[in-house]
Amino acid sequence: MSMFRSGFVAVVGRPNVGKSTLVNSMVGQKVTIVSPRPNTTRSQVRGVLNRPDAQVVFVDTPGLHKPKTALGTRMNESATSSLDDVDAVVALVEATGAVGPGDRMVLAHSVKRVRAMARSAALTVELGGASADVVGRPTLMVVVNKIDRVGGDGVLGHLTGVSAVVDALDAEQGGDPVPVEYYPLSATTGDGVPELVDALIERMPEGPHYYPDGMVTDVAEAFWVADLVREELLYRVADELPHSIACRVTEWEWPRVRCEILVERDSQKGIVIGKGGETLKEVGIAVRKQMDPGAYLELFVRVEKRWQQREEALDRLGF
Ligand SMILES: Nc1nc2c(ncn2[C@@H]2O[C@H](COP(=O)(O)OP(=O)(O)OP(=O)(O)O)[C@@H](O)[C@H]2O)c(=O)[nH]1
Numbered sequence: 001m002s003m004f005r006s007g008f009v010a011v012v013g014r015p016n017v018g019k020s021t022l023v024n025s026m027v028g029q030k031v032t033i034v035s036p037r038p039n040t041t042r043s044q045v046r047g048v049l050n051r052p053d054a055q056v057v058f059v060d061t062p063g064l065h066k067p068k069t070a071l072g073t074r075m076n077e078s079a080t081s082s083l084d085d086v087d088a089v090v091a092l093v094e095a096t097g098a099v100g101p102g103d104r105m106v107l108a109h110s111v112k113r114v115r116a117m118a119r120s121a122a123l124t125v126e127l128g129g130a131s132a133d134v135v136g137r138p139t140l141m142v143v144v145n146k147i148d149r150v151g152g153d154g155v156l157g158h159l160t161g162v163s164a165v166v167d168a169l170d171a172e173q174g175g176d177p178v179p180v181e182y183y184p185l186s187a188t189t190g191d192g193v194p195e196l197v198d199a200l201i202e203r204m205p206e207g208p209h210y211y212p213d214g215m216v217t218d219v220a221e222a223f224w225v226a227d228l229v230r231e232e233l234l235y236r237v238a239d240e241l242p243h244s245i246a247c248r249v250t251e252w253e254w255p256r257v258r259c260e261i262l263v264e265r266d267s268q269k270g271i272v273i274g275k276g277g278e279t280l281k282e283v284g285i286a287v288r289k290q291m292d293p294g295a296y297l298e299l300f301v302r303v304e305k306r307w308q309q310r311e312e313a314l315d316r317l318g319f
């Protein structure tokens with residue numbers, strides 16, 4: 001019998017590059033929310049891919065950015081700490097624009113992390129723990145996402161640009177070059193995703209089932225419903241409001257579920273509720289469709305002044 005492979009894969013990148021869309025596509029089911037607004041994902045979300053011979057745990061992370069709030073700082077810490085204990089790193093950039101300073105920061109972190117992984121893998125082999133092919137080869141997988149939005153030449157040009165940046169970062173850090181592979185793909189159409197998944201499975205070390213078969217995420221149902229409410233709101237509100245929204249389920253007495261929507265200012269309350277309660281009503285209908293049949297979802301809007309800036313509010317809200 002062939003060995004069972006398993007491991008953890010961190011998916012990192014600046015906000016809005018498509019990390020969550022890619023994780024959903026790799027898992028084959030929606031496990032993490034997606035929206036056109038940057039900073040949609042606020043904490044790590046694990047999505048599990050089960051195959052007869054392998055289990056891969058993808059760790060979706062908040063987009064790395066220049067934080068302007070205490071929440072932003074925590075989100076960045078959550079993203080960088082995801083790199084601490086993984087078997088592979090997937091770093092995303094977009095094919096639609098040049099590699100910017102935000103991408104450079106992501107790629108620099110990723111190169112550094114994969115270099116450290118390669119060192120500890122080499123050490124394991126030296127100590128006689130396992131043979132090199134079993135340990136798997138720590139590789140940086142650079143994904144160029146959203147290729148559906150650019151032509152073939154655009155993709156090639158972008159690949160050249162990204163690889164020049166990665167090579168330069170790698171050289172700056174010194175030592176043996178880090179193995180890097182490039183995967184142009186579209187997380188929304190799925191074009192190129194199977195190739196990435198196969199390559200990742202190949203690189204997973206021999207290991208146990210970390211999650212029981214059939215379990216696709218570690219997110220508790222109440223958190224998931226709160227996230228679905230926030231996702232629906234992100235599609236309906238504009239400007240700075242998305243950052244001011246936090247959602248949490250305060251009561252779960254099936255089929256009655258009560259979810260609170262926090263905003264930071266009185267003026268934001270009306271926008272979330274909408275004319276005649278229209279926005280809240282739409283959100284409720286859309287979320288209920290994604291819950292088990294029969295759910296009775298109650299939505300409330302409450303003002304919690306400057307919660308993004310207050311450490312104790314963040315503690316209480318579970319960030
Ligand atoms: N055209 C196109 N759009 C994409 C693709 N992947 C993601 N998107 C869109 O990009 C936007 C952001 O996607 P997300 O998956 O939420 O991005 P993210 O990197 O998780 O963002 P944060 O959680 O905010 O860091 C959404 O509107 C997606 O539909 C793709 O391959 N092609």
Ligand SMILES: [Mg+2]
Pocket residue numbers: 019020021033034040041060061062063
């Ligand atoms: Mg996300």
